[in-house]
Amino acid sequence: MMRKSLPLLLILAMLLLGCADDSGPTPPLPSAHEDLQANQLFRRDARWVGGDGAYSTSLGGDHTLWLFGDSLVARDASRNRSNAWFVRNSLAIQTGRDPRSAAMQFFWGESDGHPGSFFAERSGRWFWPGGATLVAGKLIVFGQWLAKPGSGQWGFQATGSAAFLINNPADPPTAWLPQDLSVPDVGGYIFGTAVTQRDGMVYIYGSKSDFHDYTVLRVAAAALGSGSFDGAQCFASGTWRAIGHFALPAEPIFGLGAPESSVHFDGTRKRWFMLQSEGFGATTLAMRAADHAEGPWSAPRSFFRPAESFVEGAFVYAGKGHPELAGADLWVTYVPSAFEDPPAWDNPDGYYPHFVAVTF
Amino acid sequence: MLAACSAPGATTRWLPPPPPTVDLARASRDTPAFELAYGPRPQASLGGRLPLVQRGARSTYAVVDVHALGAFENASTFVAMPLELFRAVYGVSGRWLWRDGRDSFALGLDWGREQARTLGQAVLPDRPAASDIAFGGGGTWLALLAEWQHRAPRWQLTVMLEDRLHLAGLIGMWPKAQVVGDVLGGMAGDGLRQAPNLDVVVRARPAAAWQPLLAAHADLQVPADEFARLGWCVRALVAAAHPSQHGETMPFVSFDAGNGKGYLINRREVRLSVGVRHGFF
Numbered sequence: 001m002m003r004k005s006l007p008l009l010l011i012l013a014m015l016l017l018g019c020a021d022d023s024g025p026t027p028p029l030p031s032a033h034e035d036l037q038a039n040q041l042f043r044r045d046a047r048w049v050g051g052d053g054a055y056s057t058s059l060g061g062d063h064t065l066w067l068f069g070d071s072l073v074a075r076d077a078s079r080n081r082s083n084a085w086f087v088r089n090s091l092a093i094q095t096g097r098d099p100r101s102a103a104m105q106f107f108w109g110e111s112d113g114h115p116g117s118f119f120a121e122r123s124g125r126w127f128w129p130g131g132a133t134l135v136a137g138k139l140i141v142f143g144q145w146l147a148k149p150g151s152g153q154w155g156f157q158a159t160g161s162a163a164f165l166i167n168n169p170a171d172p173p174t175a176w177l178p179q180d181l182s183v184p185d186v187g188g189y190i191f192g193t194a195v196t197q198r199d200g201m202v203y204i205y206g207s208k209s210d211f212h213d214y215t216v217l218r219v220a221a222a223a224l225g226s227g228s229f230d231g232a233q234c235f236a237s238g239t240w241r242a243i244g245h246f247a248l249p250a251e252p253i254f255g256l257g258a259p260e261s262s263v264h265f266d267g268t269r270k271r272w273f274m275l276q277s278e279g280f281g282a283t284t285l286a287m288r289a290a291d292h293a294e295g296p297w298s299a300p301r302s303f304f305r306p307a308e309s310f311v312e313g314a315f316v317y318a319g320k321g322h323p324e325l326a327g328a329d330l331w332v333t334y335v336p337s338a339f340e341d342p343p344a345w346d347n348p349d350g351y352y353p354h355f356v357a358v359t360f
Numbered sequence: 361m362l363a364a365c366s367a368p369g370a371t372t373r374w375l376p377p378p379p380p381t382v383d384l385a386r387a388s389r390d391t392p393a394f395e396l397a398y399g400p401r402p403q404a405s406l407g408g409r410l411p412l413v414q415r416g417a418r419s420t421y422a423v424v425d426v427h428a429l430g431a432f433e434n435a436s437t438f439v440a441m442p443l444e445l446f447r448a449v450y451g452v453s454g455r456w457l458w459r460d461g462r463d464s465f466a467l468g469l470d471w472g473r474e475q476a477r478t479l480g481q482a483v484l485p486d487r488p489a490a491s492d493i494a495f496g497g498g499g500t501w502l503a504l505l506a507e508w509q510h511r512a513p514r515w516q517l518t519v520m521l522e523d524r525l526h527l528a529g530l531i532g533m534w535p536k537a538q539v540v541g542d543v544l545g546g547m548a549g550d551g552l553r554q555a556p557n558l559d560v561v562v563r564a565r566p567a568a569a570w571q572p573l574l575a576a577h578a579d580l581q582v583p584a585d586e587f588a589r590l591g592w593c594v595r596a597l598v599a600a601a602h603p604s605q606h607g608e609t610m611p612f613v614s615f616d617a618g619n620g621k622g623y624l625i626n627r628r629e630v631r632l633s634v635g636v637r638h639g640f641f
Binding site for chain 2: 022032033278279284299300303305
């Protein structure tokens with residue numbers, strides 16, 4: 001799920017154009033360290049041997065849903081990556097809130113008698129999951145449909161937002177029957193880059209273009225739980241506006257965001273935080289802060305450099321926070337990969353999510 | 361430099377290879393020279409500075425030159441040849457020089473780049489910690505240079521001050537351009553934001569066959585990452601320079617303390633080394 005594409009000309013344009021509104025409150029600078037014990041959560045399955053994305057949300061009780069993009073499923077318990085099945089999405093259910101001691105069960109779909117994507121491909125398009133949230137006992141999984149009109153590692157293209165409603169998230173995923181939801185088309189944004197909820201409202205962040213301009217949609221949790229976006233509003237020109245009135249492309253709440261992120265409200269610090277990978281290639285983990293879900297958001301402040309990002313030519317991405325987990329002030333994950341196509345599966349430490357424990 | 365170029369009587373000439381004087385004697389480990397040293401592990405470098413063009417009058421003139429250094433070093437093994445880590449430092453500089461009696465001065469700019477690599481099957485010498493400097497402290501910089509040299513009848517004193525301002529870090533300090541700086545820094549391998557350094561060289565009897573010299577170097581490494589730890593290094597070098605028609609040979613003993621170079625930048629050590637430098641021109 002390597003969504004980053006930033007040609008040199010765009011970087012030059014960024015320099016010329018300047019950047020975005022970053023007038024939000026200054027984020028804290030927490031200490032952080034990679035937790036090798038927690039990393040084992042992703043590495044104990046007999047056949048799931050790698051994946052990126054790694055969005056998470058609470059399913060209630062001590063269960064947490066993990067959503068992965070491109071994933072590797074080994075043919076047998078030898079966990080051999082070289083001939084593993086490559087699927088476009090997979091998921092896992094974590095039991096226990098602390099990733100250092102929790103159990104994990106992975107799930108994928110089936111296609112022609114072998115492992116396939118959990119959310120199946122349709123007409124040559126595949127689904128990459130984004131954020132998800134539990135509302136009124138129902139699970140809503142956001143994401144995007146993609147196609148690959150070009151070749152090479154960066155030849156893919158998002159074709160639209162997507163969302164699935166799952167009525168029985170307490171059941172094993174093998175019993176789920178995801179229903180399509182129609183995500184509003186607002187200014188060409190792809191929604192689901194990050195999803196969170198607070199005080200009965202679900203906030204769905206979207207981004208577009210190689211500059212990753214961000215906007216945010218909000219909808220009542222009660223409505224969304226019944227599969228409806230009725231009453232949804234988008235933040236533009238300093239106020240929330242009903243999306244039915246959005247004749248023109250929405251004004252971004254900030255530009256130069258990350259293609260994947262997470263947003264949560266920190267009750268201790270009374271702030272909204274957005275966690276993301278910052279930069280391109282050899283990235284850091286960074287945090288934006290805001291007093292309101294819609295911003296104004298601060299510029300990202302880096303607080304940790306993954307070990308893989310200490311050398312030129314690295315490709316580290318997919319930074320996200322997981323506030324529903326326990327055992328640290330905040331758990332953050334990232335995924336190290338490589339610029340080769342296909343990515344370097346032969347790196348035994350690569351292409352797994354890595355846990356970073358953050359202490360404020 | 362503009363003043364030098366437009367001075368009355370100014371002429372332009374392509375330069376022959378320079379005599380190896382100031383650059384060869386510096387204690388800095390970025391000195392572009394041929395060098396072999398040992399202690400506690402082997403180090404070797406290949407490099408030189410090549411003036412390209414000079415324009416100006418006899419007492420005030422501008423010089424443009426290029427410089428390059430390839431430095432090899434071992435991180436863990438003590439065999440004779442360093443084959444584990446490599447560091448390249450290269451750039452182009454322009455200086456305006458003028459003389460006043462026994463004193464000469466230079467001001468200049470240097471556009472340079474440093475890159476760290478592992479060689480062969482070597483891996484990073486140490487697993488990075490959260491407070492470490494990234495990319496072996498490499499990156500692209502614009503350096504401000506200032507030099508002063510005093511020539512007495514029996515000795516000479518040279519003081520050189522350089523401040524490397526790394527580009528991605530500088531861009532990131534620009535209002536609203538932090539994200540751009542982060543993107544460029546990750547792509548260009550900018551591990552530092554700034555690296556000021558100072559060299560002082562005292563050299564006795566410049567005309568003698570053997571010229572004892574004492575050189576000292578100090579530098580600071582300001583990381584690009586806000587959460588990384590400041591680096592520093594000091595080095596003292598005692599040597600005897602032997603100019604000849606085949607160049608200048610300089611056996612030396614050096615003592616250095618602080619952060620290393622390249623992928624050893626996050627390893628703080630105290631080292632005593634013996635070695636020899638040679639300038640072929």
